[in-house]
Structures are given as C-alpha cells and as structure tokens.
Amino acid sequence: MRSITRIELQYAHRFYKFQGEAQYLHGHTGVLTIEVEDTVNPGVNMVFPCNEIQKVAWDVLKNFDHALVLREDDPLLPAILDVYEKQGIRNGAPSNKMRGAAFKTELATAYPECRLVVTKETMTVEGMIKIVYDLLKDKLNIAKLTFTSGVNAATQEYKPTGTVDRCPLCGVALVDGVCPKCGYKKH
Ligand SMILES: [Zn+2]
Numbered sequence: 001m002r003s004i005t006r007i008e009l010q011y012a013h014r015f016y017k018f019q020g021e022a023q024y025l026h027g028h029t030g031v032l033t034i035e036v037e038d039t040v041n042p043g044v045n046m047v048f049p050c051n052e053i054q055k056v057a058w059d060v061l062k063n064f065d066h067a068l069v070l071r072e073d074d075p076l077l078p079a080i081l082d083v084y085e086k087q088g089i090r091n092g093a094p095s096n097k098m099r100g101a102a103f104k105t106e107l108a109t110a111y112p113e114c115r116l117v118v119t120k121e122t123m124t125v126e127g128m129i130k131i132v133y134d135l136l137k138d139k140l141n142i143a144k145l146t147f148t149s150g151v152n153a154a155t156q157e158y159k160p161t162g163t164v165d166r167c168p169l170c171g172v173a174l175v176d177g178v179c180p181k182c183g184y185k186k187h
C-alpha cells in the first residue's frame, strides 16, 4: 500500500538559453507529491505517517522554498551573489530563519544561508524530480514522485525494495531497533 503526502514550494528560476519566455527569471508555486510504499504497519495501521514523510522531506526540501534556483553556468548566478554580498545578505540575514540542511549532490547544491540552489541541469519539473529522488531515496521508500509547477507537470514511478522497520506505536522508522520518537525498543 502507499502513503501519499504533498509539499508546496515557492521558488524563482529560469531556463537559461531556452528559446521561450521561461528564459526570463520568473516564479512558481510548485507542488511535490511523494508516494511511499511499504507493508501496512499493523501496530498503527499505516504505511508511514504522512506528517513524518513531510518532516523528512521538508528538512531538505525547504531549501527550495522562497529560494532562487539557478543552473551552475547561468551568468545570473555571480551577478546575484554580488548583489547579495554588497547588501550583506550573502552569508545570512536575521530574517532568513527557515533554513534547510545544506546538501550537495551530483545534481544540486543548496546554499541555505542565502536561499539559493545551484543545479547542474535546468530545473524543469522533470529535473526537480531527479533532484528530489536523489535527496530522499535513502530516507523514504519512494514509489512515485509527481511535481507540478504552473501548467507543467511530470511524474516518475520507482520500484521500492525491501521494507522499513517501523515503530508499532507511532509508525516512524526505527533506528537500530529503537524508535527515535517514543523510545519503543524492538525485542
Ligand atoms: Zn518556470
């Protein structure tokens, strides 16, 4: 069975060198749908608590919210960083509180201190799905990712393997046989 959750991300980006309006900087509300597959955990009668899926995903994905996403070869990147630097917000600002955990994968690098994500490829809806899968595949049993942004949408199915040992009392994944949330110990 699957547990399904949704996350909204507001971001700005552009398709550098793309022959169309999207080569100009613009913004979206993106909606990511994450489908997690596993057995139904009999203790709580859930695959996985949806708010826990959200928490795990949001921890890294908040890097994309109220953020600027630019491709690594986009000349806007040094220009923006220069402005941020001169304004004194390149390395953080008191109002920049919703920081995610910094990450660097083959496809993207997050700079939470200035709400910037630098990508290897253009951040299309397809590109976003590749980035998200890479970030979450070891944390969640992902069966399907769907990302919509304005009128654009993309979706990808995956074959999750194995099952995650989950707490029979609160449903979260056990760490070395112990529930990090309620302290339950597996005998
Ligand atoms: Zn766009």
Ligand SMILES: [Zn+2]
Residues within 6 Å of the ligand: 167, 168, 169, 170, 171, 172, 179, 180, 181, 182, 183, 184
């Ligand atoms: Zn628990």
